[in-house]
Amino acid sequence: MAKELPGYGTIDVPKDRVVPFGAVTPAPVCVQNMFQTSNWRIVRPVKDDEKCTRCLICYLSCPDACWVYKEEEDVMEWVNNFCKGCQICIQECPSGALTAAPELDFPDGVVRLDKPF
């Protein structure tokens, strides 16, 4: 075969655009404020401390680690900024201590939005 066929060229990703190998990054091990998910929420869990037995099931079941046990005060603390309102904790709570409260609740039950968001 005399003729040389085209090659595949080279791919040079600019240094400032290189993505980590396999997109694996060092885990932040801290709160990532850039990734707040609270604005996805249409309902949020509201806790009744009388019913809560501190069983920690909400802590275990929340996919976003939004339930924290405060040892000194012996209460479960909810992390507003990252709760996306999936309601898993509400489903899983064995004591009925969690209920879903709508984010946009108006006294007459009608949501009014001037502009779509």
Place this chain on the structure above:
Amino acid sequence: MAKAKMLTGCRASAEGAKAAEVEVICSFPIRPYTAIMMELAKMVANGELNAEFIHGEGEHAQLSVVLGACAAGARAFTGSSGVGVTYAMEIYSPMAGGRYPAQMAIADRTLDPPGDFGSEHTDAMCTRDNGWLLGWACSPQEVYDNTLIAYRVGEDHRVMLPQMVCQDGYFISHIPDKVVLGEQSQVKEFLPPYRPISPLSLTHPVSHGPQIRPDQGAPMDAQRAQTFLAVPKVIEEATADFGRIFGRNYDPFVEQYKLADAEIAFFIMGAHANTARAAVDRLRKQGVKVGMARLRWVRPWPTHQLAAALGHVKAIGVVETSTSYGGAMRGGNLIHELRASLYDLDDRPLVTSFMGGLGGETIWPADFDHMAKVLTQAVKEKKVRNYVQWLGM
């Protein structure tokens, strides 16, 4: 050298996984590949193989389990057939993009509907653009060998990609043939332990599979494409090393059978290549200058190697064994890529495709005689009459 045993392709695949000392296996039943998992389950139960054997609740789960196992630093193995392969579709791209070099054994089965147990390459071919290494064996021996070669290539730090090691259902997966298993010392020399690059770790916590921004998507794609430019050299090295250590030599990309002086050729992959070889021998006795090129890897596609192997041939018949309904040539997938590979040659061969071996049908010696006739006619007329013809229809 060790004595040959009569093993099916499924058993050979399981023996390959055992030789590779896989650490995590995830199963879900679907025939014909199920026999691979049955063999492995026995090996684990008998204490011959020290692996975690997990029953997935479906193929999507199987792939997710091996992804996780790989991320944790384990050599992982799974497999499927037919619609099982396509059920796991979501996981293929993330697995390649996240650079998890797990292995999936495929024993081909026709996609539904309706349920057909027969072999056809369409199942694994559907996954070909997701960034996996993808190749077909044509004997139980080659299944065993490819299992080891694929792990070696996939886990190489220049590659780090998952691999699909495919065999035709039944024709290979369930028909016993002579297989020589490697000695432990040979496998040790050939296949180093899996060294993950950034495994999940309690002491060095990392995030796998994060959300990326749109402006990071293109560089990510480019880096994946860049990797594929490096893969062929790694395949060549691994195949050569395999030959040196095990004494079985393969052309890394294309088996070339009596091609040197061939005027017409069959282009094929998988089980039916065995019939094609016999057909070539018989047709040659009748004076037909025919040869065969058998593809070993679909990804990476060996463009230049095919141009070099087939450039001098006058007419090529692509034996498809997979479907591409409505595609450019209205046949299977292989013809598109073969024609594209030959396009830049000054004197390019005529190429047509033969739809055969679909739904598990046998491609008979007489079918190859027919194909040879069509190709000889094309040479005489200096054109192919049709892009595609269906064997026996």
